[in-house]
Amino acid sequence: MTPEQEVLFRKNGYLMVEDAIVGDDLKRVQETFLKGQAAAQEKWEGDGRSRGFFDIPNVLELDDIYLDLMSYPSTFPIMEKVIGPDIQLIGIQARTYPPAPEAYIRWHRDCPPFDHPQYALKSKLFYYLFDVEENGGCTSFVPDTHRSVEDIPKFDTPEEMPGHIKMTAKAGTAVIFDTRLWHTAMTNTSQSSRICLIYNYAPFWFKQYASTIEQALRLDEKVSDPMDRQLLGLERVSGGNPYVPKVA
Numbered sequence: 001m002t003p004e005q006e007v008l009f010r011k012n013g014y015l016m017v018e019d020a021i022v023g024d025d026l027k028r029v030q031e032t033f034l035k036g037q038a039a040a041q042e043k044w045e046g047d048g049r050s051r052g053f054f055d056i057p058n059v060l061e062l063d064d065i066y067l068d069l070m071s072y073p074s075t076f077p078i079m080e081k082v083i084g085p086d087i088q089l090i091g092i093q094a095r096t097y098p099p100a101p102e103a104y105i106r107w108h109r110d111c112p113p114f115d116h117p118q119y120a121l122k123s124k125l126f127y128y129l130f131d132v133e134e135n136g137g138c139t140s141f142v143p144d145t146h147r148s149v150e151d152i153p154k155f156d157t158p159e160e161m162p163g164h165i166k167m168t169a170k171a172g173t174a175v176i177f178d179t180r181l182w183h184t185a186m187t188n189t190s191q192s193s194r195i196c197l198i199y200n201y202a203p204f205w206f207k208q209y210a211s212t213i214e215q216a217l218r219l220d221e222k223v224s225d226p227m228d229r230q231l232l233g234l235e236r237v238s239g240g241n242p243y244v245p246k247v248a
């Protein structure tokens, strides 16, 4: 994280990294995503529940690229600086957001504006795998609201929020944000689904999603890199306890 990026992140609450994934890795993640998407879409359409997006389950086990992107050279040093040395992955969502008359979510923040003098406590890394145009259901932020203690104003449509910024993005762009920031997805009025990966990081004492713990346990034998093991909650962090105690 450059000093300029750090100033921007602390001030605005988010940061964009263009060309975070390029070349063969971009092609590979696009291809594996589209393969996994077909089965997830069939299930989504068949389960009779009404919601505006669907996720491919358990992608960490689907292809190594999803593990690689968890600690990827273009983004992870920034995440580590943002969260601190006891960083872990609490969850991952491989999300498809199809066009719809209404956005799938409203303006919100993920957690209250609790503060730490040095670190952002729960932060997300989005990778957009294909271009996202202005009308393509962009993730949007109201900059500099991460420390605000005001209630988020309510509107009929997300577009009415004053001062919001839309994250239009080229394929391979990453966006990192402090989840205290007021954020939403805008209405996707385009002809295409918005496709992204959402990596959700927090300090080690945050609970991981059940699906992350389950995947981590199944990946225990396979993952040897110490930081990847820490991120999955499989290994002790300096000063912390693992969720999975090693039995002697």
Ligand SMILES: O=C(O)CCC(=O)C(=O)O
Residues within 6 Å of the ligand: 105, 110, 124, 137, 138, 139, 140, 183, 184, 185, 186, 198
């Ligand atoms: O899909 C988006 O752009 C927004 C997602 C969101 O609101 C969240 O991850 O909390």
